[in-house]
Amino acid sequence: MSDLRLSGISASHPRTPVLHDVDLAVPSGTTTAVLGPSGCGKTTLLRVVGGFMRPDAGEVRLGGDVVAGPGTWVPPERRGLGYVAQEGNLFPHLTVAANITYGLPRRERKDAARVGELLELVGLPGDHGSRRPDQLSGGQQQRVALARALARRPRVVLLDEPFSALDPELRVATRDAVASALAAERATVVLVTHDQAEALSFADQVAIMHEGxxxxxxxxxxVYRAPSDRRSAVSLGEACFxxxxTGDGIVTCALGAxxxxxxTGTxxxxxxxxxxxxxxxADGSGGCPARVVRTEFFGHDALVELRLETADGPVLRARTVGPATPAVGSRVAVTVEGRPHLIDR
Structure with missing residues (x-):
């Protein structure tokens, strides 16, 4: 295992700046999810760490060793990294076992025990070693890709949106299996994703990226409860603003004091x-009166759109347990549980 540290990383594609003075620390044995919309620079960041792209400025350290920086450049094959791409990128003409051991020294490629160990680690039966990629489901292929990335006992594992091509049910099962395998190996991991739930549930640390x-x-x-600004708040899920x-330990707003x-201060x-x-x-039970405008029912829960019945009452969105979803047009009383987070205007 190794920690990963990025200091002052800037990078650009021809004539187009992409990353701007990025600092990020990933402690050894932990997982960091870099979360942001398409085009914000997530994959470029991963390419810089992996050695597939040279930064314009800054430094990349793996376990204290500088692998990219002024006057220093270590090529990808010498960085000791594991990489899992969005599509897995298995070799279609090789068996699962041959895919897993690809890239190992020749003397280690026939180590059946290591292949069996890795298949077990990613939750696949040992007989999968003789199959070819086209005989596997998408989720199984991603597990094999992870086994291949772990085969060389990498210092850091890089995951480039590896679950985004899977259907929702398979995505969750595969993500759980991958998380368990990485935890068992005590791997240091960087995941890039645009999926809020994935970032929050998968990682020990979430790094929010906007415009490089x-x-x-x-x-x-x-970061979910206390985002630094409005944009970061929205990146992490539904938000009401x-x-x-302020004044004397309270905040006065449309929902009251x-x-x-x-x-302190005003x-x-x-x-x-x-x-x-x-x-x-229930209407009249206390709280701020509101009327239900619209609902989105998801089964286990629902989002309820409300308009507060005050002057110029704002529209808010509440989350309720699915069976408790009020009817459109009904009146309710709204109260706030827990402490709201304040963002200076």
Whole structure:
């Protein structure tokens, strides 16, 4: 295992800057998910770490060794990295066992015990070693690709949106199997993804990327509950925003006076409230009156669109348990559970 550190990384495609002064630390044995929309620079960042692209400025360190920086360049094959692409990229003419051992020294390629160990690690029966890629499902192919990446006992494993081509049910099962295998190997991992749920559930650390910059990095719960700005908040899931004003430990907004301990002074702020923080009670039970405008039912839960019945009442979105979804047009009372997060305006 090795830690990974990026310092001041800038990179560009011909005449087009992509990464801007990126700093990121991935501790040894942990997983970091780089989350951002298409075109924000996630894959370019992975290419710089992997050695497939030279940065214009900055430094990449693996386990304390500089592999890219001023006057230093270590090629990809000497960095000791494992890489899993979006499509797996298995060799169609080779068996699963041959795919896994491809790239190992010749004397290690016939090590059946190592192949069996890796197949077990990624949750595939040993008899899969004799099959060819076209005899496997998409999820099984991605597991084989991971086994191949782990075969050389890499210092860091790079995952380039490896689950995005799978259907939802298979994606979850494959992701869980991959996470278990990586944890068993105590691997240091960088995953790039545009999937919020994937980033939050898969990683020990989430790094949010916008327009070639890391805007925030931290534990999933921390960045979800306390994003640095509105854009980061939206990157991580549904969000409600309300204008407010602080004063004496409270914030006054369209939902009334909400307690926010520790706030001092008076200033204009924007409140971030996640939909699951909005509790819907029966009309007249206390709270801010609202009317249900629209609902999105997902079975296990639902999103309820509400308009507060105050002057120029804003529209909010609450998340409820599926069977408790109120009817469109009904009146409810809205209260806030937990502390809202404040963003200075």
């Amino acid at each position: 910059r890391i805007t925030q990095a931290g534990p999933p719960a921390e 309300l204008a407010g004003r 909400l307690p926010v301990p520790g706030t 200033r204009e702020v924007e409140l971030l409230i996640r939909p699951e923080q909005l509790h819907l009670g």
